[in-house]
Amino acid sequence: MDGQERRSIIHVDMDAFFASVEQLDNPALRGRPVIVGGSPRARGVVSTASYEARRFGVRSAMPTGRALALCPSAVLLTPRMQRYVDISKQVRRVLRDYTDLIEPVSLDEAFLDVTAAVDRTGRTATVMAREIKDRVARETGLTASVGVAPNKLLAKLASDLKKPDGFVVLDEAAAERLLPEMPVRQLWGIGAKTELSLHRIGVFTIGDLRRMDEGLLSRLFGRRAEELALLARGIDHRPVEPRQEVKSVGAETTFPDDVRDRERLAAAIGGFADEVADRLREHRLLARTVTVKVRLADFTNLTRSQTLQSPTDEEDVLRAAAVILLERAVPGGRPVRLIGLAVSNFLRPGDYYQAGLPF
Numbered sequence: 001m002d003g004q005e006r007r008s009i010i011h012v013d014m015d016a017f018f019a020s021v022e023q024l025d026n027p028a029l030r031g032r033p034v035i036v037g038g039s040p041r042a043r044g045v046v047s048t049a050s051y052e053a054r055r056f057g058v059r060s061a062m063p064t065g066r067a068l069a070l071c072p073s074a075v076l077l078t079p080r081m082q083r084y085v086d087i088s089k090q091v092r093r094v095l096r097d098y099t100d101l102i103e104p105v106s107l108d109e110a111f112l113d114v115t116a117a118v119d120r121t122g123r124t125a126t127v128m129a130r131e132i133k134d135r136v137a138r139e140t141g142l143t144a145s146v147g148v149a150p151n152k153l154l155a156k157l158a159s160d161l162k163k164p165d166g167f168v169v170l171d172e173a174a175a176e177r178l179l180p181e182m183p184v185r186q187l188w189g190i191g192a193k194t195e196l197s198l199h200r201i202g203v204f205t206i207g208d209l210r211r212m213d214e215g216l217l218s219r220l221f222g223r224r225a226e227e228l229a230l231l232a233r234g235i236d237h238r239p240v241e242p243r244q245e246v247k248s249v250g251a252e253t254t255f256p257d258d259v260r261d262r263e264r265l266a267a268a269i270g271g272f273a274d275e276v277a278d279r280l281r282e283h284r285l286l287a288r289t290v291t292v293k294v295r296l297a298d299f300t301n302l303t304r305s306q307t308l309q310s311p312t313d314e315e316d317v318l319r320a321a322a323v324i325l326l327e328r329a330v331p332g333g334r335p336v337r338l339i340g341l342a343v344s345n346f347l348r349p350g351d352y353y354q355a356g357l358p359f
Helices: 015-025 063-071 082-098 114-121 123-141 150-159 170-179 192-198 206-210 216-231 262-283 315-329
Strands: 009-014 036-037 046-049 076-077 101-106 107-113 144-149 167-169 247-260 284-298 301-314 335-347
Touching: 009 123, 015 036, 015 082, 015 262, 036 063, 046 063, 046 206, 076 216, 082 101, 082 123, 101 247, 107 150, 114 123, 114 315, 123 144, 123 315, 144 150, 150 170, 150 301, 150 335, 170 206, 206 216, 216 247, 247 262, 247 284, 262 315, 284 315, 301 315, 301 335, 315 335
Parallel strands: 036 076, 144 167
Antiparallel strands: 009 107, 009 144, 036 046, 101 107, 247 335, 284 301, 284 335
């Protein structure tokens, strides 16, 4: 794992955050399977499931109806976003005592770069991480799983190793022992579709990915191939970014000649759905709004949008919505010069992501 700057990174991940808050506020729910999410009658999805519910296979972003079928005894609760935000602010205040370099992933998860604090105080990242974990438990009544490592990838893997209420320090030597046997899905940016593609060619673990031919890796992943090869070796150069916000994800193309053929237009928009879905999974986002953009031969710009009943990162759902919007945007077979697909209005698996929310 040579070639990376020495840093001290902490990853803090609140355990089953929404469900744990509900169990904290209502002791009668403790020890019971709890699902926080939308109504199955409105095609809602699971925001968070308690660990009691997860034993039945319930997961974040799963349709609520499916979750209740897996765990009929679960208590279904509507999210109380303001309550979760209030507790998130408490956690954020704790983190701020250690560094200003905080990258919020969601309401319940964040990376901290404490390299400067280590250099300034002489205290190790492990000591600071243990203090953070203990203070969060004491000040909120909730548990967090915490990972400490020299980069973001390893810190995230560390916090996942012993959930819930875990505390793992993962140095480069330990990571080198663990990484090769881990499922390839553990790597940043590997979603369900990419995982399936890798399985088809016999790549199941990070070790398998390391052994892939460079040419094949490049053909499969394009410009991301080099990054994935580094991540598979535990090398991650990405900095902790205090103000990281993705507002939209999209793709578009300008045709060399104006296009009237609806099948060709639908094929193009379908390809964009695949690309956008991959990028959503890379950013760990679900999208609720789909927008199709069309520029006609006379340079008239048309857009049509739809807000989905359930947020998604599935290409099939995006493609179906986009094709319907395309039909609305281009009536009567008018010639098209440019076509594009964008998604926005994001939800992160596990919580609602809104610009400006703390932590």
